[in-house]
Amino acid sequence: MSRRLILTGNDAAAEAMRQIDPDVVAAFPITPQTELMHKFAEHVADGEVKAELVLVESEHSAMSATVGAAAAGARSMTATSANGLALMWEIVYIAASYRLPIVMPVVNRALSGPINIHCDHSDTMGCRDTGWIQLYSENAQEVYDNILQAIRIAESPEVLLPVMVTFDGFIISHTAEVLEALEDDIVTKWVGEYDPKYTLLDTDNPMTFGPLDLQDYYFEHKRQQMEAMREAPAAVKKIGKLYGEISGRQYELIERYQLDDAEFVVVALGSTCGTAKVVIDELRAQGKKVGLLKIRCFRPFPETEIAEAIKNAKAIAVLDRSVSFGAPGGPVHKEIKAALFGTGSTAGLVNYVYGLGGRDISMDHIKQTFADLETIADSGTPTDSLRFLGLRE
Amino acid sequence: MREKTWTEIPIGGAIEEAGNADAYETGSWRTYRPLWNEETCIHCLRCWVACPDSSILISEGKMTGIDLEHCKGCGICAFECPVDPKAIEMKLETDVKNG
Numbered sequence: 001m002s003r004r005l006i007l008t009g010n011d012a013a014a015e016a017m018r019q020i021d022p023d024v025v026a027a028f029p030i031t032p033q034t035e036l037m038h039k040f041a042e043h044v045a046d047g048e049v050k051a052e053l054v055l056v057e058s059e060h061s062a063m064s065a066t067v068g069a070a071a072a073g074a075r076s077m078t079a080t081s082a083n084g085l086a087l088m089w090e091i092v093y094i095a096a097s098y099r100l101p102i103v104m105p106v107v108n109r110a111l112s113g114p115i116n117i118h119c120d121h122s123d124t125m126g127c128r129d130t131g132w133i134q135l136y137s138e139n140a141q142e143v144y145d146n147i148l149q150a151i152r153i154a155e156s157p158e159v160l161l162p163v164m165v166t167f168d169g170f171i172i173s174h175t176a177e178v179l180e181a182l183e184d185d186i187v188t189k190w191v192g193e194y195d196p197k198y199t200l201l202d203t204d205n206p207m208t209f210g211p212l213d214l215q216d217y218y219f220e221h222k223r224q225q226m227e228a229m230r231e232a233p234a235a236v237k238k239i240g241k242l243y244g245e246i247s248g249r250q251y252e253l254i255e256r257y258q259l260d261d262a263e264f265v266v267v268a269l270g271s272t273c274g275t276a277k278v279v280i281d282e283l284r285a286q287g288k289k290v291g292l293l294k295i296r297c298f299r300p301f302p303e304t305e306i307a308e309a310i311k312n313a314k315a316i317a318v319l320d321r322s323v324s325f326g327a328p329g330g331p332v333h334k335e336i337k338a339a340l341f342g343t344g345s346t347a348g349l350v351n352y353v354y355g356l357g358g359r360d361i362s363m364d365h366i367k368q369t370f371a372d373l374e375t376i377a378d379s380g381t382p383t384d385s386l387r388f389l390g391l392r393e
Numbered sequence: 394m395r396e397k398t399w400t401e402i403p404i405g406g407a408i409e410e411a412g413n414a415d416a417y418e419t420g421s422w423r424t425y426r427p428l429w430n431e432e433t434c435i436h437c438l439r440c441w442v443a444c445p446d447s448s449i450l451i452s453e454g455k456m457t458g459i460d461l462e463h464c465k466g467c468g469i470c471a472f473e474c475p476v477d478p479k480a481i482e483m484k485l486e487t488d489v490k491n492g
């Protein structure tokens with residue numbers, strides 16, 4: 001039995017957290033994440049969860065408290081956005097390095113400055129190399145589903161890495177949607193008892209976390225983290241399949257929407273995928289061979305699956321909601337380009353930067369993108385490989 | 394000690410074995426070496442109390458020597474030694490090695 005609820009993305013995340021009932025949650029407010037923890041704090045105040053809620057004085061402390069709790073053997077969570085994530089960056093890197101299976105919803109918001117509270121992906125893309133697994137969500141349903149799966153992914157013995165579940169600020173976080181939530185007892189069984197690999201509180205087996213690691217062993221520890229990332233895709237897929245069995249909603253690393261015979265492909269992540277799907281349905285009805293590659297799991301980057309999914313396309317548009325300043329293209333674009341290297345793909349590849357600071361992306365923008373792709377396919381390689389959607393030029 | 398490969402060590406830099414700092418030779422960092430003079434030592438054990446690296450070796454209430462595998466050469470023991478002339482003298486490692 002599942003429950004149909006009307007929830008915002010933030011409330012969906014808080015609902016998942018209520019059902020997970022982690023041992024420790026550290027919280028510091030930042031728009032647009034604030035309401036997520038506000039809602040969770042209500043669950044704590046109402047006695048619906050047993051979680052220890054630690055109200056800290058900054059995001060740096062939020063992640064520090066989460067790391068400390070996780071090292072002590074507690075199932076630990078926190079959540080943040082934008083500058084909050086930037087402030088906790090130092091400890092974000094440490095959480096992954098210490099192999100602590102923390103789960104953190106991140107409500108995507110543009111990094112300052114100038115100060116802006118609306119959605120783009122500069123925050124989570126900025127820490128794509130911190131060693132965290134990153135799952136991007138298309139809507140409130142996926143926020144809920146991804147958080148429940150993230151616990152199992154993070155705690156998989158062959159993985160033991162923290163997981164960031166991202167969703168678009170305001171577009172998802174503050175929009176009410178109908179979604180299906182699982183019953184409490186099913187979630188309790190799904191997440192199970194947390195059995196930490198190490199715990200500082202086990203006095204019979206005293207151990208040390210975070211000692212000095214110099215020229216002699218630091219390199220080996222980084223190699224281990226790389227291996228955990230290499231194990232992660234199989235875990236994400238296995239857990240996505242198992243989740244399908246209890247929810248009816250199966251998840252993979254990527255979603256192939258009308259992709260099998262697609263000649264013109266848009267690559268995106270987050271809420272824009274929803275917009276793209278509506279456009280694709282319209283264009284398909286007109287007989288156009290268009291499709292979407294949605295990247296759910298950006299870290300680890302499922303290179304082989306992605307290359308396989310788009311290698312026969314005639315033209316590909318990669319949509320980036322952030323900028324990698326000075327680099328040849330946005331973060332998603334660069335990875336797609338690298339994934340296609342050696343596949344023999346002759347597709348015209350174009351990068352569209354869009355939606356910075358919450359600038360709206362409309363169906364017309366995506367229609368324009370597909371129209372551009374047809375032109376590119378007719379004329380060969382695009383002369384300009386970096387374009388903008390919604391920018392006043 | 395043979396250094397282990399990445400598949401042989403605990404993940405995340407965790408140390409599973411309590412007290413294994415003993416196996417880590419930190420004495421090589423030293424600039425000055427404490428030289429103990431058994432003749433003038435009165436076995437007050439002030440140096441043993443003060444040493445931050447637990448490198449003063451004792452047995453049955455008497456000082457027996459200095460653990461040079463862990464002593465980092467801070468000189469606190471020599472500073473604290475109450476006898477005159479001091480029973481611990483700090484000497485440059487290079488001078489000790491070069492005789």
Ligand code: SF4
Binds near residue numbers: 449
């Ligand atoms: S020099 Fe410092 S570390 Fe070495 S024995 Fe003396 S007090 Fe201990």
Ligand code: SF4
Binds near residue numbers: 434435436438440474
């Ligand atoms: S402080 Fe000096 S006299 Fe006292 S035990 Fe140490 S070396 Fe001997």
